[in-house]
Amino acid sequence: MDRKKNITILASIILFAALLLIAPYIVRFINGNTAILNHESSRDIRLIAGVDSGFIDPLYQSPITINIVYLLPALHPYWYLAINILLGLLSVWLFYLILIKHNVARKNIWAMLVLLITSPIFIHVFQGVNSYGICIFLTLAAILLLVENKGVISVVLFAVMPFINFYWALVSLILLIIYLVYNERTVKGSRYIIIFLILAMLASYFSNILLGNAVLGEISFSAENLITDIGANTGFSFSLVILSIIGLVLLWERGLKNVLVYTSIIFLVILSVWVQLLRIYLDFVLVIYAGFALIYLNRRKWSIQLIKKTTMLLILCSILFSTLFYITTVSRAEPSPELLDALAFLKQQSHPGEVVLCPTDLSYHVEYYSSLKTFANPETLLKDPAKEKIAADIAKSRNLENTEQLLSTNTIRYILIDETYRKYLEEQDGLLFIMETSNKFSQIYKNQKFEIWMYTS
Amino acid sequence: MDFKRILKPQYYLLAILFLLVLGFRLFMVFQTPNFNYDAYFTLRQVENIKQTGLPLYEDPLSYGGKSQLFAPLNYYILAVFSFIFPLDMVGKILPNIFASLIVVLAYFFTLKSVKDPKVSLIIAFMAGFVPILFFDINNITVNYLAILLIFAIIYCMTRINEKKYTDYSLILMFLLVLTTPLAFLLIIGFLFYLIYLKLENQEIEIKEIEIILFFVFLTFWINLLIYKKAFATHGLLIIWQNAPLKFLSNLFSQLTFIEAFYTISIIPLILGVYSIYHAFQNQQNKSVMLLTGFLTGTFILVWFKLLDLVTGLVFLSVTLVILSAFSMKGFVSFIEKTRISKYENLIIGVLLVLFVVSAIIPSYLMIKNRIHQVPSSQDINVFIAASQITPKNAMIAATVEEGNLLAYYANRKNIADINFLLTPNINQRVGDIDTIYKTRFETEGVGIMNNYGAKYLAVTSYAQAKYGITEPFYVSDTACFTLLYRSNQSKIYELKCKKR
Structure with missing residues (x-):
């Protein structure tokens, strides 16, 4: 009876997770937008469709970091989306099994799962097409196998990770070491697992070097907001943060081993301000403490029942509100129908080899939907930071010759402008002034949200 | 009891x-019948609640129209x-x-x-x-x-x-x-x-x-x-x-x-x-x-x-x-x-x-x-007059501090006031208002007013004291500016031309 009840609850949570992941698409479909969400999705779909075993970006003809996900057969993007959503649901199930193995109480597990599936990071990762989804799935599967003393199989999974995302594997290695040190049970062959993972990482590293990729330079360090309720793209909700703080306080235990765990968590929190990848790990950690705190607050005898009921209601409302707010924001994100229309026009209009100057946060969409190179995308900016200055110089130059030289040198033919970029250009009062006054530029496309200018010389 | x-x-x-x-x-x-400049936002909110039962969350006058x-x-x-x-x-x-x-x-x-x-x-x-x-x-x-x-x-x-x-x-x-x-x-x-x-x-x-x-x-x-x-x-x-x-x-x-x-x-x-x-x-x-x-x-x-x-x-x-x-x-x-x-x-x-x-x-x-850091009666008179001599959807250029005063008495749009939330490029906007009053170049002043769609310029005693002027240098060009109303030193001008 208990078993049936547990299965029902788990199935309901997984179903709810599926609904949350699909919800933004339903809203977009209703508004006539069938594009896949997330900026990185456009990049990954383009590379899956175009990369061969030599890991050369077909658009830029330059080497990319080894990622075996790109070797998948070229299918309709919805297939990858479906696979990613499925991986999300499977990850929820794996997380459940891991918690069961660690003898976490059922009610706590349900709370943790609900907090996980309503967390903005979970929704962000599994509602698009990216390799983080498979990394999470593999990591959870490997941990589960490790806990079940099937270290040999878990080695295989851990060894695959560096060939999907090198940094993911690096962080997994560090956290694995901490986990194995903290866990009193001796995990069979734990040393071998670590050795194999290091070997796999070295293999990935040297393979990338052979292909001409400097893997170690390809992680972005930029301080970004952590809280989605105040505008972060990938972050945590207020309620999750507060609950996890309460959970940390409640579960605080003295002891040297715990110092290691708590220090790791603090480091993870601090580093995640700069490194977005770490937020995905942190999400799973925070959810555990937050889930514990939620059940504890519900179960404990409050001195004033009215306060208990009101507080629990506030907590649930804030979780719900944060999730809805995030889903609403995401469902309105690019690519919008206006952007797709603009890029379809650009694709028809342009010739291969031409370059588009556009806002960085639209660059991957431009590359995928128009099959044109962009002057600067997040990846090229990492490899060549000078491009940022060049883009700024182009924006503020009021000298036609100077602007022409910059555009010609960088083979920029088109300039895609959205509302935010237009405000930026108006502030710079350089490129916009030149485009509007010189006959060497013409506006070839305009809709409600986007305009495309062409450098005709 | x-x-x-x-x-x-x-x-x-x-x-x-x-x-x-x-x-x-x-x-x-x-000692004074008036409130200080910040209070007029409150007065507008209260009046709106009395009329509609709700505060003015969608303000049609502030910054030409924005959410509060x-x-x-x-x-x-x-x-x-x-x-x-x-x-x-x-x-x-x-x-x-x-x-x-x-x-x-x-x-x-x-x-x-x-x-x-x-x-x-x-x-x-x-x-x-x-x-x-x-x-x-x-x-x-x-x-x-x-x-x-x-x-x-x-x-x-x-x-x-x-x-x-x-x-x-x-x-x-x-x-x-x-x-x-x-x-x-x-x-x-x-x-x-x-x-x-x-x-x-x-x-x-x-x-x-x-x-x-x-x-x-x-x-x-x-x-x-x-x-x-x-x-x-x-x-x-x-x-x-x-x-x-x-x-x-x-x-x-x-x-x-x-x-x-x-x-x-x-x-x-x-x-x-x-x-x-x-x-x-x-x-x-x-x-x-x-x-x-x-x-x-x-x-x-x-x-x-x-x-x-x-x-x-x-x-x-x-x-x-x-x-x-x-x-x-x-x-x-x-x-x-x-x-x-x-x-x-x-x-x-x-x-x-x-x-x-x-x-x-x-x-x-x-x-x-x-x-005594309150609007003077002559400034208030100018804004009251503006409500009668300017069209209902007119935008009037005034100092940031007077934005709410303008909206309250004149019931007209302002370029900026002290409610800065949700306003993009606020430094630019505030800088533009300063430029309107301080610049010696008509094209610059008129250009900024045109950018914001402001067809009227309030030169109040407050603005004069703030910028150390009696009036902007270029308003003497009668081809472009007409004095619509005057109350002692406070004036309101109409802009008749666009940026050349």
Whole structure:
């Protein structure tokens, strides 16, 4: 009876997770937008469709970091989306099994799962097409196998990770070491697992070097907001943060081993301000403490029942509100129908080899939907930071010759402008002034949200 | 009803004190019929509530049309009273009643803490005349209501074991959260209070934790609901309300160091600090820790420029006044045990005289200085005339400080006012307004006005004083500008040409 009840609850949570992941698409479909969400999705779909075993970006003809996900057969993007959503649901199930193995109480597990599936990071990762989804799935599967003393199989999974995302594997290695040190049970062959993972990482590293990729330079360090309720793209909700703080306080235990765990968590929190990848790990950690705190607050005898009921209601409302707010924001994100229309026009209009100057946060969409190179995308900016200055110089130059030289040198033919970029250009009062006054530029496309200018010389 | 309680002499004295403070405030505030510039936003909100039942969340006039975000309770309270009394009177009287009620609150707070009616009356007297409380005397500020609610909550927290005070604290918390985002200040104060209790190995009552937890979630959630758009647009910069840089620097330097020092008043400062020292060293009094926690939180926020100076000083000074009750009680008890106990009243009298000299006189001077920082009648006449001689959808260029005044009297759009939230490129916009008045080049001035769609230019006495001009250099070009209306030195011009 208990078993049936547990299965029902788990199935309901997984179903709810599926609904949350699909919800933004339903809203977009209703508004006539069938594009896949997330900026990185456009990049990954383009590379899956175009990369061969030599890991050369077909658009830029330059080497990319080894990622075996790109070797998948070229299918309709919805297939990858479906696979990613499925991986999300499977990850929820794996997380459940891991918690069961660690003898976490059922009610706590349900709370943790609900907090996980309503967390903005979970929704962000599994509602698009990216390799983080498979990394999470593999990591959870490997941990589960490790806990079940099937270290040999878990080695295989851990060894695959560096060939999907090198940094993911690096962080997994560090956290694995901490986990194995903290866990009193001796995990069979734990040393071998670590050795194999290091070997796999070295293999990935040297393979990338052979292909001409400097893997170690390809992680972005930029301080970004952590809280989605105040505008972060990938972050945590207020309620999750507060609950996890309460959970940390409640579960605080003295002891040297715990110092290691708590220090790791603090480091993870601090580093995640700069490194977005770490937020995905942190999400799973925070959810555990937050889930514990939620059940504890519900179960404990409050001195004033009215306060208990009101507080629990506030907590649930804030979780719900944060999730809805995030889903609403995401469902309105690019690519919008206006952007797709603009890029379809650009694709028809342009010739291969031409370059588009556009806002960085639209660059991957431009590359995928128009099959044109962009002057600067997040990846090229990492490899060549000078491009940022060049883009700024182009924006503020009021000298036609100077602007022409910059555009010609960088083979920029088109300039895609959205509302935010237009405000930026108006502030710079350089490129916009030149485009509007010189006959060497013409506006070839305009809709409600986007305009495309062409450098005709 | 217990008439014997009501007839106690200290309650008479308290009532007299309240009326004295209120009378003093009203006497000063009615020296001028107008409010200061910031108050006109409040007046517009109240009028809209009276007409439609809702505040003006979608403001068609501010910045040419934008959303406004604020906690509405204060406006509703004003609106309710303005159904009975004229709005101008309500705007003058009600905030000052709230400010004067601090006297009553301070009395009962002190009475509960030191159980000495004489000391409580002295503290109440001090609380009524702290100079910084007169800074915004002519502004329909929400701060007075916020002070009342915050200290009422703190008072209820000191009596949390009495059931009715638990209920009161919950109600007051709801009211506070719907009144002002300064509820976050109280959360930080509670946090420091819990830290102090932990450090002093004092018992933390479960009820306190529960209420604080409830308050934390309530504050976060309500403020997320109200300011969701602002959070999404500005992120953490919402703390500084998207204020342009030149206004931001003013927020944290409205007073010089010396001025900040004497607005708190030296006697409560010394007595308050001594109370903290004594409480932590010897008594470990929880009420003192609670007030000290609040004091610490406020001080840190002011120090790190997360809270504007005036608001911070208001809370700091009221907290110090209440804290000084403990020192005062100790002082009075000490005198009673000595040979000079027969001179007790004289000594207290001297102390009060010192307070009068160090606080009331600066209060009076502060009021005198601030009370005349109101729009002049000629400026108001210009805006009233603008409502009659300009089209309904016209935009009028005026200074940022006069934006709300313009919207209130002229009922026309402004380029900018002091509500900076949700406004993009605010530094640019404020800079453009400065340029309109200061530039010597007609193309520049006219170009900026054209960019914003402003066809009228108000050159008020305020703008003239602010920019050190009698009028912008280029308005003498009669081909482009026509003088539409004049009231003494204040004028309004119509722009007839576009940028060449």
